[in-house]
Amino acid sequence: MEGLKEQLRKESKKAKLDFNELKSGGFIKQTQKDLFTVRLRCPGGKVNAEQMRKAGEIADKFGRGEIHISVRQSIEVPYVSYKDFDAVAESLREIGWAVSSCGPRLRVPTACAGCTYNPNGLTDTQGICAEVDKRYFGIETRHHKFKTSFSGCPIDCFRTREMDLGFQGVLEPKLIEDECNGCELCVKACDEGALKMDGELPVRDWDKCIHCGDCVKVCPVDAMVSNRIGWLARVGGKHGKHPYFSYEIANFLTDDQVYVLIEKTMSWYQENAVGRERIGAAIERLGLERYMNDVVDPLGLEAIRDQKDRRKYYAKGNFYDK
Amino acid sequence: MTNKGETVSPDDKLDLSGVLCPINFVKTKLKLEEMEVGQVLEVILDDGEPMKNVPRSVKAEGHKIIGVEKLTDETYKILIRKETD
Numbered sequence: 273m274e275g276l277k278e279q280l281r282k283e284s285k286k287a288k289l290d291f292n293e294l295k296s297g298g299f300i301k302q303t304q305k306d307l308f309t310v311r312l313r314c315p316g317g318k319v320n321a322e323q324m325r326k327a328g329e330i331a332d333k334f335g336r337g338e339i340h341i342s343v344r345q346s347i348e349v350p351y352v353s354y355k356d357f358d359a360v361a362e363s364l365r366e367i368g369w370a371v372s373s374c375g376p377r378l379r380v381p382t383a384c385a386g387c388t389y390n391p392n393g394l395t396d397t398q399g400i401c402a403e404v405d406k407r408y409f410g411i412e413t414r415h416h417k418f419k420t421s422f423s424g425c426p427i428d429c430f431r432t433r434e435m436d437l438g439f440q441g442v443l444e445p446k447l448i449e450d451e452c453n454g455c456e457l458c459v460k461a462c463d464e465g466a467l468k469m470d471g472e473l474p475v476r477d478w479d480k481c482i483h484c485g486d487c488v489k490v491c492p493v494d495a496m497v498s499n500r501i502g503w504l505a506r507v508g509g510k511h512g513k514h515p516y517f518s519y520e521i522a523n524f525l526t527d528d529q530v531y532v533l534i535e536k537t538m539s540w541y542q543e544n545a546v547g548r549e550r551i552g553a554a555i556e557r558l559g560l561e562r563y564m565n566d567v568v569d570p571l572g573l574e575a576i577r578d579q580k581d582r583r584k585y586y587a588k589g590n591f592y593d594k
Numbered sequence: 595m596t597n598k599g600e601t602v603s604p605d606d607k608l609d610l611s612g613v614l615c616p617i618n619f620v621k622t623k624l625k626l627e628e629m630e631v632g633q634v635l636e637v638i639l640d641d642g643e644p645m646k647n648v649p650r651s652v653k654a655e656g657h658k659i660i661g662v663e664k665l666t667d668e669t670y671k672i673l674i675r676k677e678t679d
Contacts, residue, residue, distance in 0.1 A: 391654065455662040461646050490650040492659030 298371025299357060302350065309340070309350045310360055313372040315405035316383035316398045316422070317345030326367055334360055344419070345382045346372050376548075378411040378418045378538065386424035386441070393424030394485055394501050395441030400527055408534055415545040415554075419510075420534065426484045426504075426585075433517050433587075436551045437537055438506040439530055442523060443485035444499045449473060451495035458487035458496050464584070482584055483523075503530055504585075505573075507537065507563065508552035516552035519560055520582045522573035529573060536567045602660060602673060604636035605629060611669050615643050619651045626657065626676050634660065635674045645670055 300309040312319075312327060319327075327347045331337050336351040352360060364370055372380050381404045384390060386397030401422050411418075421430040423440040432438025454472040466480035467487060474487075474496075483504070487496045502524035509518030525533065537551070540563065545554040555563050568575045576582060608625050610618040622637055629635060639645050649659050652674055661673035 391651075455659075457645070457649055457659075457662055460641070461650065486646075486650075490646070490653070492649060492653060492662070 297373040297375040297377060299352075299354070300348075300374055304351070306353050306355070307351050308354055308357075309348050310335075310352045311342065311372040311374065312347045312349070312364070313370050313380055313405075313409075314346050315380050315409070316401035318398060318402075319347065322367055323347075323369055326364065326369060330360055330363060333363075344379065346380065373410050374417075376413045376416050376418075378408050378413065378420070380409060381405055381420045381422060382430050383422040384424050384429045386422070390424060391489075392427055392484075393441065394443045395422075395424050395503065397422035397424045397430070397441070400439075400530060403527075404531070404534065407531065408538070411538060413538065413545075414542050416548045416550050418538065418541065418551065426482050432504075432506050432509070434509040434511045434515065435506065435518065436508070436510065436541075437534060438509060438518060439503040439525070440506070441501065442483035442504045443488060443501050444483060444524065445476070445481070445485065445488050445496050446499035447474065447476075448495050448497060451493055453493050453495070455492060457490045457492060461486045461490040480584055500524060502526060505530070505533055508550075508555045508560075510550050510552050516550070516556075517587065518552070519555070520576045520585050521564065521568050522575050524574050529571065532571055533567070533573065536571060540567050602634055604673060605633040607636045607638075609638045610644065610648075611638050611640055613640075613644070615647050616651075618644050619648050622648060622652060622674070623655065626652075626655075626674065629676050631676050631679060633676050635676065637672050637674060638665070639670050639672060641668050641670060648672075 298311045300311060302309055310330065327339060327349060331339050331349045334352045334356045335349045338350055340348040340350055342348050381401045383397035383401035385393060386395055387393035388396060388398055404420060418436045420437050421432055421435045423430040423432050425441050428440055432440045452473055456469055458474050459467045459469060464480045464482055466477050467474045485498065488498050504520060505522045505525055506518035507521050508516055510516045541551045541554065544558060545551060564575060564577065606625060606629060608622060610621060613621065618639065625635060639648055649672060652659060656678045658675045658677050659672055660675050663671045665671050
């Protein structure tokens with residue numbers, strides 16, 4: 273890798289290339305000599321039509337007319353020569369766009385449509401994703417990559433369990449007993465078996481409720497209502513050769529608590545990780561208690577402390593040792 | 595049939611047993627479009643996904659479910675009052 277950087281430095285002098293364009297890390301070396309994939313910055317997988325046209329223009333002009341959509345929602349243009357980096361960057365600047373990142377940085381956050389138009393969505397994932405991108409994109413971790421994502425409900429399409437730090441929308445239901453007509457629709461709607469009828473009223477087993485809000489959405493008489501909506505935070509996940517599933521660490525965070533948790537977790541990772549380990553490995557080495565004590569408790573978050581309180585969120589039927 | 599003991603006779607009926615999601619919801623929606631605000635539609639739905647999804651979607655469209663009754667182990671009858679055009 274060092275050799276490549278050195279070669280690029282030399283070549284960039286020949287081609288009068290601004291090396292700063294490379295630092296953000298949005299140019300990824302391909303198998304083919306001199307060719308790179310340009311990763312464009314698309315927080316939450318959202319781009320406007322002008323950006324789509326620009327991506328096409330860059331692919332036509334500097335690539336081979338091809339585009340690849342990455343698993344993390346980025347538009348990527350392959351087969352771009354490093355000699356064209358400046359021209360690509362300039363072309364992006366014309367519409368106020370930029371390349372994304374790779375390397376040991378906080379990556380572009382990903383997100384689903386959230387509550388803006390998905391019927392399951394509880395939280396505004398796109399809104400917070402744009403804000404997190406604005407505030408924290410590209411921060412150097414000193415160790416390894418750091419991925420965040422936002423899912424609007426417990427279906428978790430954006431795989432917050434596999435993120436270094438993931439946030440998933442949650443809803444706390446509340447029953448207004450006087451309004452309930454005992455129709456049992458909420459009991460039918462609950463996939464978790466958290467509700468059962470006790471006489472005329474549904475009663476809830478909170479040890480099973482994963483806060484999806486299906487009971488609220490189905491209730492025909494508005495007896496089951498939302499008491500509050502927030503974010504469930506998960507830390508320490510990753511995919512790759514040896515995936516980690518994250519730990520649930522705190523529940524019902526507000527947007528502002530999400531921002532401070534990201535900041536404090538990033539500082540903790542910068543200070544406590546060793547070498548190129550991901551935060552999940554650092555937590556494994558130092559113990560989850562240490563992270564909880566250092567990061568979650570000082571922020572006054574609604575901490576999830578016990579393994580038994582995490583169990584209801586776990587994957588079912590996987591192959592891990594129980 | 596409503597849950598609070600009042601009886602309402604439906605203005606129209608739709609048997610959607612054996613009809614899968616989301617076709618059952620679309621059929622319900624089309625039928626409601628033909629009806630007047632305030633009228634009541636009776637719909638027969640299968641237990642499982644249909645019962646989980648259709649009432650919720652009907653509610654999201656702004657209509658009111660005024661009754662739910664279990665017919666057999668596999669089917670339910672719901673009463674929908676059209677609230678908006």
